[in-house]
Amino acid sequence: MTTPADVHDVRDPELPGRLLAVERDELVPLLRGRADADFALPVAACPGWTVRDVLAHCAAAFTRVRERRFEEGVFSPEANDRDIAERAEWSDQRVVDELERGMTEAGPLIAGAGGALDALALGEWVHAGDVREALGEPGAYAGAGLPYALTLLAQVTGRRGHLPLHADLDDADEPLRLGDFSGERPPARYIGDGPTLVRLYTGRPVRAAAYELAGVEAEELNIFGG
Structure with missing residues (x-):
């Protein structure tokens, strides 16, 4: 796997769509074959959500993007629960249908x-990784989409002014810079694999022996809050 070392200043507008298309092609067939x-x-x-709930939440988010519905509090916990409740009577495969359409059509709108x-x-x-893990499938927070996800993570953390971090990835040819390097804070250092880095930045559980982290506490990395 190759990953650009410094991708903060150049946004590729097609990158989110490519990430979603790659994941769609892996995840949807997996879901079609499950009981x-x-x-x-x-x-x-x-916590408190099932695989179906996560998929319904994701499908609803994509539908909001397609329909350009971004009212205040659109992704609050309360709104997420309403989106899931609205799909409570749907079949599982209808939820997957909506998800597949969203992952196909949302890319240009996000771009x-x-x-x-x-x-x-x-x-x-990341939610697709949550689902894979719940289903006991390999490749959670990995797979063909990982290089795209890491590049997107670097861009998102840079634009948000997140703390700087230099990541030496076991599964990449070059190191990756995340966050904002323009300030006075010295960059933290990460040594480990890409999926573990994703877990740290998104508040997912990790094994302590899977990585080395210096200059920052793991909790400080979470870009999605507590």
Whole structure:
């Protein structure tokens, strides 16, 4: 896997769409082949939600992008619960249908938003990892989309002025710079693999032995809050 070392200043507007398309082609066939009971499995990364709930949340988010519905509090916990409740009577496969359409059609709309929706694309890819983990499938927070996700993560953290971090990735040819390097804070240092880095930045559980982190506490990295 190759990853650009410094990608903060050049936004590729097509990158979120490519990430979603790659994940769609891997995730949707997996979901089509699962039993109904699998959709009721709990998702550890999203307490209180099942696999179906996570998929419904993601599908609803993409539909909002397609329909350009961004009312105040659109992605609050309360709004997320309403979106899931609105799909409570749908079949599992209807939820997957909406998700597939969203992952196909949202890319150009995210591209045209000037970066405002890039984190949404990244978050939906992370939720796909949550689902994989709940289903006991390999490749959570990895797979063909990982290089795109890491590049997008670097861009999102840079634009948000996140703390600087230099990542030496076991599975990449070059180091990756994340966050804002223009300030006085010396960059933190990460040594480990790409999926673990994604877990740290998105508040997912990690194994302590899987990485080395210096100059920052793991909790400070989470871009999606507590």
